[in-house]
Amino acid sequence: MEKKHKQVVMRVSNQASREVDGVGDDADRAGNKHSTQGNNGSEKKVIVVFVLGGPGSGKGTQCANIVKNFGFTHLSAGDLLRAEISSGSENGWKGKEAINKIPKIEFASIVFFSTMIQNMIKEGKIVPSEVTVKLLQRAMKESGNNKFLIDGFPRNEENRAAFEEVTKIVPEFVLFFDCPEEEMERRLLSRNQGRVDDNVETIRKRFKVFIESSIPVIEHYGSKGKVHKVNAARPVEEVFETVKEIFSPYGANVYLNSFQHLNSLVRYPHGHYLDLRDDRSFRVELRMSNESMTMDHAVVFINPTILWPVSALIPQTQNISLAAAASVLCPNFTNRCLQTPPLFVLF
Ligand SMILES: Nc1ncnc2c1ncn2[C@@H]1O[C@H](COP(=O)(O)OP(=O)(O)O)[C@@H](O)[C@H]1O
Numbered sequence: 001m002e003k004k005h006k007q008v009v010m011r012v013s014n015q016a017s018r019e020v021d022g023v024g025d026d027a028d029r030a031g032n033k034h035s036t037q038g039n040n041g042s043e044k045k046v047i048v049v050f051v052l053g054g055p056g057s058g059k060g061t062q063c064a065n066i067v068k069n070f071g072f073t074h075l076s077a078g079d080l081l082r083a084e085i086s087s088g089s090e091n092g093w094k095g096k097e098a099i100n101k102i103p104k105i106e107f108a109s110i111v112f113f114s115t116m117i118q119n120m121i122k123e124g125k126i127v128p129s130e131v132t133v134k135l136l137q138r139a140m141k142e143s144g145n146n147k148f149l150i151d152g153f154p155r156n157e158e159n160r161a162a163f164e165e166v167t168k169i170v171p172e173f174v175l176f177f178d179c180p181e182e183e184m185e186r187r188l189l190s191r192n193q194g195r196v197d198d199n200v201e202t203i204r205k206r207f208k209v210f211i212e213s214s215i216p217v218i219e220h221y222g223s224k225g226k227v228h229k230v231n232a233a234r235p236v237e238e239v240f241e242t243v244k245e246i247f248s249p250y251g252a253n254v255y256l257n258s259f260q261h262l263n264s265l266v267r268y269p270h271g272h273y274l275d276l277r278d279d280r281s282f283r284v285e286l287r288m289s290n291e292s293m294t295m296d297h298a299v300v301f302i303n304p305t306i307l308w309p310v311s312a313l314i315p316q317t318q319n320i321s322l323a324a325a326a327s328v329l330c331p332n333f334t335n336r337c338l339q340t341p342p343l344f345v346l347f
């Protein structure tokens with residue numbers, strides 16, 4: 001096997017998507033026409049899922065699982081804001097416009113923007129959208145992905161309107177983790193991440209802000225039939241069972257970290273599970289080391305109904321997390337790179 005083929009990443013994306021250009025650049029576009037440029041110039045519809053729920057409802061925890069299993073990029077608005085605080089940078093945010101929108105904060109002659117964000121978070125308040133939307137937009141562009149979980153956003157109507165206005169992206173759906181306050185409070189008090197806002201006083205303020213500001217956003221999307229409400233008061237694994245069902249139509253990433261793993265997978269002839277009644281087909285992008293190439297003709301069929309039972313048959317290894325079953329028809333890939341053709345690939 002050639003050395004350069006050691007690191008292989010296959011990414012599966014929806015073939016039916018259309019290309020326009022980068023995230024949030026074109027004000028003429030609307031709704032789900034939004035897309036981003038793939039490495040090969042291929043078309044990729046941008047899929048955004050807003051993940052909402054009270055503080056401590058388990059958004060971050062479940063997002064980590066969704067990332068592993070469905071190849072989304074997780075963007076936590078709170079994490080981006082905290083990163084902004086620790087960078088201590090002014091980052092061009094010190095514009096008058098944004099500052100004027102921050103209520104009840106006294107400014108000395110110079111106040112770093114990061115300090116303002118920190119003060120607001122300490123108070124359980126919502127940072128102005130100018131800041132958060134810019135951070136999200138930048139992170140989306142930098143990710144190179146087209147599937148995003150935007151966690152903890154939009155927190156209020158202002159967030160929602162600003163995001164839609166700036167990016168022209170309409171979310172695919174809203175994942176709402178519903179959890180009683182007592183349970184959320186218990187979780188936050190034992191989260192132990194050293195967060196300035198995980199103390200009883202700020203937690204209670206955050207609950208109030210959630211009810212007053214974030215519930216209306218959830219109701220807004222609810223009225224459009226876009227909300228998946230999940231009972232988050234259950235153990236992590238049980239919550240994820242429900243989440244998996246919701247995400248199963250959104251495909252899985254196919255990652256092969258090395259041929260060693262692929263060879264161990266081809267022992268399992270799950271290609272037989274190919275179900276052509278499911279007409280969703282996916283384009284496979286193949287990246288090798290620094291090279292990037294796309295197998296336009298490579299098609300993966302995924303049958304969501306067999307994902308979980310089949311994945312249970314495959315032993316888990318350190319580098320492969322089992323998320324989805326896929327049958328691969330990929331003649332060029334096998335001819336060029338493999339001695340043994342893969343019947344079946346897992347991520
Ligand atoms: N279903 C659950 N049951 C019990 N504890 C959970 C559950 N989900 C998350 N946690 C824990 O609760 C805390 C808050 O979860 P986190 O995912 O950070 O919430 P959020 O992002 O909504 O604020 C973390 O310490 C996490 O490990």
Ligand SMILES: Nc1ccn([C@H]2C[C@H](O)[C@@H](COP(=O)(O)OP(=O)(O)O)O2)c(=O)n1
Pocket residue numbers: 053054055056059076077078079081120121124125126127128132151152153154155159197206
């Ligand atoms: N869209 C957002 C998201 C978070 N923030 C601020 C205010 C929130 O209380 C903190 C923490 O948010 P984060 O989503 O990380 O955490 P919790 O869900 O509250 O546990 O960040 C914001 O101002 N605007």
